[in-house]
Amino acid sequence: MSLVLTSTRNEWAAVRGEAARAGLALLRPGLGLILPVGLALLWELAVYAGWSTGRLVPPPSVVFATFAELWSAGELQTHALATMSRVAAGFVCGVAAGTVLGAITGYSMLSHRLVDPTLQALRSIPSIAWVPLFILWFGIFEASKIILIAVGVFFPVYLGVMGAVISVDRKIVEVGRAFRLSGFAMVRRILLPAVLPAYVLSLRAGLGLGWMFVVAAEFLGASTGLGFLLIDGQQLGKPATIVAAIVAFAILGKATDALLALATAPLLRWEDRHGRR
Amino acid sequence: MLTLDRVGKTYSGGLRALDGVSLDIAPGEIVVVIGGSGCGKSTLLRAISGLDAPSDGSVRLEGERIVAPHEKIGIVFQEPRLLPWLSVAGNVGFGLEHRPKREREERVAAALARVGLADKAGVWPRQLSGGQAQRVAIARALVPRPQVLLLDEPFSALDAFTRADLQDHLLDLWADGRPTLVVVTHDVDEAIVLADRIVVMQPRPGRISEEIAVDLPRPRDRQSAPFDVAKRRVLAALDRSLDRAAEPADAGQRAAAGGALWW
Structure with missing residues (x-):
């Protein structure tokens, strides 16, 4: 009797445990949402209840309304498109320069000694410091903005590629040598695939910096772009516009990073990572 | 004929x-x-492979001087050194890049079947065990059909059982096309299982101490009396090689460590 009881109890516990686990598995992606959504609801409630006017910190409903309004007017799309094309152009230039220079300084010790110290010195300059100079040199239109973004993208890509090429396992390179690879064949068949994981990581870091620098660039004399929207909101005293632009930045930054990660994932299937799920 | 003529190597230090x-x-x-x-x-093996050219003397294969890696010479390292971004089949076919795709695929499939890993063709190297990975490395070196295959302590990182298994397997593969094998090892059993001839070397500087012909019939039974006799001969030769290399500075230390120092 007691035996039967225990066994049913155990089964019941197992069933319950399984259900709980299944529920948790469904909920897990949502766990991260609890904090931000909770805070937003709390603030919405606070403004609704009249504890605060919400003028300087607009409640979510107002931000959303502004967002929808900007969207339906087509403004948001125009600004987002302007910003995205600047980021894209700057990213492409920065990645191209960073990849080529990083590969060269990683591969050849001589060019490393010649070029790397200068680049490291330039890297320690806060990049915003370039802005006045770039404006003098390249004007206040697109060129100076794109170059500023490219500078921001360049350094993480350069460092990532150089470090990765330098640290390619000598033993793997030797396999290439044993199969009589040299020069371009060695780069294509051994070095390039070996640095791919580090390269993808540096591209993502570069893209992140690109999004940072586009704001700096657009703060300075732009008439379009999400950065312009930020300044516009400040000058016209419309915090909801500012927050809407910030939200747009967050969405775009996250989306482009996810796209980059997704696009590069098939190249890295071979990796032996502990973080594999 | 692979000919080494007064090969010497002095490192930059x-x-x-x-x-x-x-x-x-x-x-x-x-x-x-x-x-x-x-x-x-x-160092000797690397000189033969052309990876590190000797500082003096010469290595010749069929009269041709070897100063850089050569297509007729394959090498297997102590570690498998598989390229992690290529599948097992991609690794095995690495040396056949310039062959037509069809031929490459056939030769890779045949080689994988020969090392008993036909079912692993599409797998990544990280999914292989140590012994499997080393078999892939051997297949990769053999697929271009080298005249000479060099193996640098190829099984020393494996457990005893896998090691014996792969030694037998290597002999099987050798019997297919009978390439010249030069195997570096510090394992006396391995030397006797594999060798037609054992070259015993002595340190400081690296020289040939003596050569021992092993004329036991194959396959060689590791438990047999003749095997034991051969083993004692090699161990004695190793001891002599150390005595010859003895320097006053480390004589005492060597006496303490006894004959085990050659490990």
């Missing part, structure tokens, strides 16, 4: 790793180079 090593190796012969650490056996 001034260390004389190899000195006057001369050796004639017949086609299809299995030569095992054995010796303690620092006796230059790996």
Whole structure:
């Protein structure tokens, strides 16, 4: 009797445990949402209840309304498109320069000694410091903005590629040598695939910096772009516009990073990572 | 014929790793180079492979001087050194890049079947066990059909059971096309299982101490009395090689460590 009881109890516990686990598995992606959504609801409630006017910190409903309004007017799309094309152009230039220079300084010790110290010195300059100079040199239109973004993208890509090429396992390179690879064949068949994981990581870091620098660039004399929207909101005293632009930045930054990660994932299937799920 | 003529190697720090090593190796012969650490056996193998050219003397294959990696010479390292971004099949076919796709695929499939890993063709190297990975490395070196296959302590990182298994397997593969094998090891059993001839080396500087012909019939039974006799001969030769290399500075230390120092 007691035996039967225990066994049913155990089964019941197992069933319950399984259900709980299944529920948790469904909920897990949502766990991260609890904090931000909770805070937003709390603030919405606070403004609704009249504890605060919400003028300087607009409640979510107002931000959303502004967002929808900007969207339906087509403004948001125009600004987002302007910003995205600047980021894209700057990213492409920065990645191209960073990849080529990083590969060269990683591969050849001589060019490393010649070029790397200068680049490291330039890297320690806060990049915003370039802005006045770039404006003098390249004007206040697109060129100076794109170059500023490219500078921001360049350094993480350069460092990532150089470090990765330098640290390619000598033993793997030797396999290439044993199969009589040299020069371009060695780069294509051994070095390039070996640095791919580090390269993808540096591209993502570069893209992140690109999004940072586009704001700096657009703060300075732009008439379009999400950065312009930020300044516009400040000058016209419309915090909801500012927050809407910030939200747009967050969405775009996250989306482009996810796209980059997704696009590069098939190249890295071979990796032996502990973080594999 | 693989001919080593007074091969010597001095490293940039001034260390004389190899000195006057001369050796004639017949086609299809299995030569095992054995010796303690620092006796230059790996340096010798790298000189033959063309990865590290000797500083003096010469290595010739069929009269052709070897100064860089050569298509007729394959090498297997102590670690499998598979390229992690290529599948097992991609690794095995690595040396066949310039062959037509069809031929490449057929030869890779045949080689994988031959090493018993036909079902692993599409798998990544990280999914292989140590013994499987080393078999893939051997297949990769053999697929271009080298005249000479060099193996640098190829099984030393494996457990005893897998090691014995792969030694037998290597002999099977050798019987297919009978390439010349030069195997570096510090394992006396391995030397006797594989070798037609054992070259015992002595350290400081690396020189040939003596050569021992092993004429036991194959397959060789590791438990048999003749095997034991051969083993004692090699162990004695190793002891002598250390005595010859003895320097006053480390004589005492060597006496303490006894004959085990060659490990």
